[in-house]
Amino acid sequence: MDVTRSAYVANGWRLVESVMEYTALTRDDLGPCAAQPGDSVVLGNLLVECATFPEAIFEWADREWDPRWVPEVFASRVLGVTVPVGSVLELCGIMADEGRGAVLTVESLTPQCQVVFACHIRRFALFLTQAGAAELCPVPGCSAGPIHEHIFRCRRHLVDCDVDEPARMAREYGGTRREELDRDPARMAGDPHADLLAKAAAAHGAAEPVNAAYLDGLFDPEMIDEIHWDPTEALAMRHALEREGLRLRRVADTETRLIRARIKNCTTCGGGLSPWAVQAVPPYLCAGACVPSAADVRALTATG
Ligand SMILES: [Zn+2]
Ligand SMILES: [Zn+2]
Structure with a gap:
């Protein structure tokens, strides 16, 4: 030695x-x-x-x-x-x-x-x-740390949060990334934390609004024309927005299909679950009458 x-x-x-x-x-x-x-x-x-x-x-x-x-x-x-x-x-x-x-x-x-x-x-x-x-992580007894300052749950418990939380976290996280990346469209594609948010949202059948919130925070679409006076730059930014939206949609679709393949049957009626992803429906329910209406959800919330 x-x-x-x-x-x-x-x-x-x-x-x-x-x-x-x-x-x-x-x-x-x-x-x-x-x-x-x-x-x-x-x-x-x-x-x-x-x-x-x-x-x-x-x-x-x-x-x-x-x-x-x-x-x-x-x-x-x-x-x-x-x-x-x-x-x-x-x-x-x-x-x-x-x-x-x-x-x-x-x-x-x-x-x-x-x-x-x-x-x-x-x-x-x-x-x-x-x-x-x-x-x-805010879940009592959990010894893991939050994924990020703005994604304040651990990986395991991210999926347990209520439907509104992922959208709020996604918007804030997207906004933070926009500042960090200096609105450079070449660097805005693909992010493992955004994927985790998309997957957590897919488990609630809420991938669309959560992905939209993330893209809103990341690209600030309303301001693209205000900030990028050069039409070529503005177009590059809009293309990056579309591409990232498509990518996140695929991430959520894949997650939904995996959950459906694992559960196999609707947890309410027992009917078989179609492998085809429908992002607006929780993946453990079939797309028919088993999806609670907004009135049902309000009643459950009021009594719960
Ligand atoms: Zn946790
Ligand atoms: Zn069903």
């Missing part, structure tokens, strides 16, 4: 040992005063503790630990555990638009791992053994 590799391996073990030792200390640190699920914490109070409490110093067992591998921590009174300073700072960053008065409800506190908070419909993880925090 050469010297560089040997040093690398030694450092790697040092990292593992330090983190294990630190983890054990944070576990011991958990007493009866540790926050319980359902407890509320005000973000500003956590920030004040982080900014004013002294650094917690640990007595490490008979050898020196490498400060690079453990975070600076403080003993939080509101959480009843030792918390890395960087975790609180990062949490404040990702929750900046909620304000310092944001109330976090403890969903779970895992001693060797993290505290999970809920705030309105959002969820966050505050890491305890390393400096960091992350937004989580």
Whole structure:
């Protein structure tokens, strides 16, 4: 083993040992005063503790630990555990638009791992053994992160959201991409997140409005002639819009056919499902009387 590799391996073990030792200390640190699920914490109070409490110093067992591998921590009174300073700072960053008065409800506190908070419909993880925090999918118990800042569910739960959510997310996500891509039609085609939205919408029989919302956000069709004075540029943009619309329609059609092939029979009447995609109909229903009318949906919503 050469010297560089040997040093690398030694450092790697040092990292593992330090983190294990630190983890054990944070576990011991958990007493009866540790926050319980359902407890509320005000973000500003956590920030004040982080900014004013002294650094917690640990007595490490008979050898020196490498400060690079453990975070600076403080003993939080509101959480009843030792918390890395960087975790609180990062949490404040990702929750900046909620304000310092944001109330976090403890969903779970895992001693060797993290505290999970809920705030309105959002969820966050505050890491305890390393400096960091992350937004989580809003479905309680889910440990995955959102797909994107504007597609705020994980892949697994994207399909579970109600019919209006994918359209709202698609419009916002499309708008973000438009800014990022600088309205360059050559770069606007094909996007894996747009495909995920189209597939989630197809599972509700709502691919058409969701794809339209995404294209609206991405291309801003009303403004094409205003922004592109050169007719050639405007035409290129309209072609890109048509092409992307067609591509997303195919993505949704394929998803609908896959769902129908898997389910095989209408979940209401038991009749066979046609493999031919009809995007306006939920793929688990046949296109006839099993599709609820708008009045039925309103009545269900009112009683549900
Ligand atoms: Zn999830
Ligand atoms: Zn049916």
